[in-house]
Amino acid sequence: MKKIVVTTALLVGMLAQAGGFRVSLQGVKQLAMAHTSAHAEDASVTFFNPAGMSFIPAKLSVAAGGFGAKSIVTYQNLSTLESYETNNPIGTPIYAAVAYRVLDNVSVGFNFSTPFGSTIEWPSDWSGREIVQRLELKAFYFQPMVSFKLAPWASIGGSYIYAKGSVNWDKAATQLGGTLNLKDEEASGSGFGLGFYFRPTDKLDVSIAYRSPVDMEAENGTVSFNISPALFPALGLNSSGQDSFKATLPLVDEYTIGATYKITPKWMVSGDFNYTGWDRYNSLTLDFANAPIGNQPNDPTVLVSPKNFQSTQTWRVGTQYQINDMIAARAGYYYDESPYTDDNFQAETPSFDSNVITAGLGFKLAKSFGVDIAGGLALPKSRAVNNANTNFYGQAKAKAYYFGLGLSYNAF
Numbered sequence: 229m230k231k232i233v234v235t236t237a238l239l240v241g242m243l244a245q246a247g248g249f250r251v252s253l254q255g256v257k258q259l260a261m262a263h264t265s266a267h268a269e270d271a272s273v274t275f276f277n278p279a280g281m282s283f284i285p286a287k288l289s290v291a292a293g294g295f296g297a298k299s300i301v302t303y304q305n306l307s308t309l310e311s312y313e314t315n316n317p318i319g320t321p322i323y324a325a326v327a328y329r330v331l332d333n334v335s336v337g338f339n340f341s342t343p344f345g346s347t348i349e350w351p352s353d354w355s356g357r358e359i360v361q362r363l364e365l366k367a368f369y370f371q372p373m374v375s376f377k378l379a380p381w382a383s384i385g386g387s388y389i390y391a392k393g394s395v396n397w398d399k400a401a402t403q404l405g406g407t408l409n410l411k412d413e414e415a416s417g418s419g420f421g422l423g424f425y426f427r428p429t430d431k432l433d434v435s436i437a438y439r440s441p442v443d444m445e446a447e448n449g450t451v452s453f454n455i456s457p458a459l460f461p462a463l464g465l466n467s468s469g470q471d472s473f474k475a476t477l478p479l480v481d482e483y484t485i486g487a488t489y490k491i492t493p494k495w496m497v498s499g500d501f502n503y504t505g506w507d508r509y510n511s512l513t514l515d516f517a518n519a520p521i522g523n524q525p526n527d528p529t530v531l532v533s534p535k536n537f538q539s540t541q542t543w544r545v546g547t548q549y550q551i552n553d554m555i556a557a558r559a560g561y562y563y564d565e566s567p568y569t570d571d572n573f574q575a576e577t578p579s580f581d582s583n584v585i586t587a588g589l590g591f592k593l594a595k596s597f598g599v600d601i602a603g604g605l606a607l608p609k610s611r612a613v614n615n616a617n618t619n620f621y622g623q624a625k626a627k628a629y630y631f632g633l634g635l636s637y638n639a640f
Contacts, residue, residue, distance in 0.1 A: 251297060253295045253297065253630060254275040254343055256588065257272060257588070259295075259586055259604060259632055260546070260548075260601075261546025261558050261559070261560045261586070262500070262544040262545055262560025263500070263586070264486055264498035264544050265484055266433040270289045270291045270327075270598070270636040271289040271327040271636070272291040272634070273327075274373060275323065275339045275343075276484065276486075277436075278373035278375050278387045278422075279384050279425035280435060281337050281385060282335050282377040282385070283427055283433070284329075287328065287639055287640065288327070288638070289326070289328075289638045290325070290636065291323075291325045291326075291636040292324040292636075294633060295320065295631065297318065297319040297346070297628070298319070298629055298630075299628035301316075301348070301624060302314075303575065304622050307622075312354040314348055314349055315351070316347055317349070319347065321341070321342040321343070322341075324341075325339040325340070326338055332377070334377075335374070336372075336375075337375070338372050338373070339369070339373070340370055340371075341368070342366070344367035344393070346365055348362070349363075356575045358399060359399065360575055361407070363398075363576050363577070364395070365395050366395075368392045368393070370389070372387065373387035382425070383426075385421075386421065390417075391479065394412060395411065395415070397409065401453065401454075401455060405456060406455035406456070408454065409452045409454070410451050411449065412449035414446070414448050423437035424437075432489050432490075436484070436485050436486075437486075439481060440481050441479060441481045443477070444477035446473070448472065449474065450471075451471045451516070453470070463518075463519050465518070471519040472517045474514075475513065478509070478512075480509070481505045482503070482504050483504075484500060484501070484503075486501075493550075495548070496547065496548050499544060499545050499546075501542070502542040503541055504542070504567070506540055509536075510537070511532050511534050512533050514531040516531070538567055542565065544561075546560030556589065558588045563582070564583075566579040567579060570611055570613065575620060578624055580611055582609065583606070584605070585604065586603065588601050588602030595640070596638050596639060597635075600635075602632045604629065605628075605629050606626075606628040608628070610624065611624055
């Protein structure tokens with residue numbers, strides 16, 4: 229039973245992937261330039277800063293795109309030298325956005341994105357199977373927004389965030405002679421975004437944005453035990469071997485300051501600074517209806533899992549060169565920090581300090597239509613695994629790459 233208590237902390241890891249292991253894939257043009265934010269050429273700016281809508285050069289702008297994201301994680305037990313590798317499918321985050329100038333100084337918009345979502349799948353016989361065998365996460369953001377142009381060079385904007393998510397997790401329950409599945413498809417929460425966008429000269433854009441925390445409320449989670457039915461009564465399970473749980477899953481806030489400067493009419497450089505409030509993840513509480521798999525002496529159905537996450541900083545730099553009237557070349561680099569130490573390593577959501585290199589091309593097919601392609605290569609640093617809470621030790625390595633295709637339309 230102790231193993232179940234310890235490894236149910238997986239839900240915390242799922243949450244971290246939904247909030248703080250946020251994959252930076254919300255704009256193809258932005259990805260090519262290290263996912264920098266101070267770009268108001270089309271509606272893709274709406275995810276990064278709603279105030280940027282006021283500086284889109286078109287009355288109506290539409291942008292949409294999709295990505296492929298592939299990661300491979302390798303774990304080795306340094307005592308036994310056993311090694312295991314994930315077999316993760318390619319993730320396919322997407323985005324779509326629209327912005328419309330209602331009045332000269334008022335713009336409205338909507339952004340749909342999948343900023344959090346992935347699947348990790350370890351071999352069924354790997355040494356950490358009691359922590360995780362397979363975890364699938366999907367999360368969606370829906371953001372209506374408005375922007376007001378306060379002056380020819382300044383605007384303010386705000387958005388309402390509605391988040392919807394689901395999780396499906398499988399793990400071994402060796403001491404009970406089977407497996408268990410933790411699933412919730414109805415978690416939701418809300419938050420807001422606020423931004424300022426400045427263009428003091430034709431050469432300089434400055435973006436300042438804040439995205440609030442979102443508390444995802446899971447009210448109808450289900451835990452299913454694939455074990456002998458004779459054990460159901462002792463665990464308080466129903467005749468199908470199930471129990472329910474409730475939890476509040478906090479997603480972190482994010483601060484961004486970005487700038488783009490046109491060195492020449494053809495050449496621009498961009499930079500961003502992101503601060504992400506991972507320190508919200510001190511612990512997570514799961515409240516089961518009946519199953520006594522918690523760790524609280526006064527209530528064995530309540531599980532409190534320590535996380536000890538730390539806030540992170542990300543510095544980004546990107547550039548674009550307009551080769552000719554039709555083609556723009558882009559490139560970028562950023563350093564991504566892991567939000568936890570080796571002592572808090574999570575096998576279900578592995579995270580690494582990473583150097584990320586990006587590049588891409590933009591094609592202007594006509595005055596109103598554009599096509600963008602981009603790719604990214606992450607070079608994570610290997611790290612030790614020393615998590616005493618899950619009794620998980622060894623060494624972990626990873627590699628990851630991304631590619632994307634985006635379309636844009638501007639009606640002038």
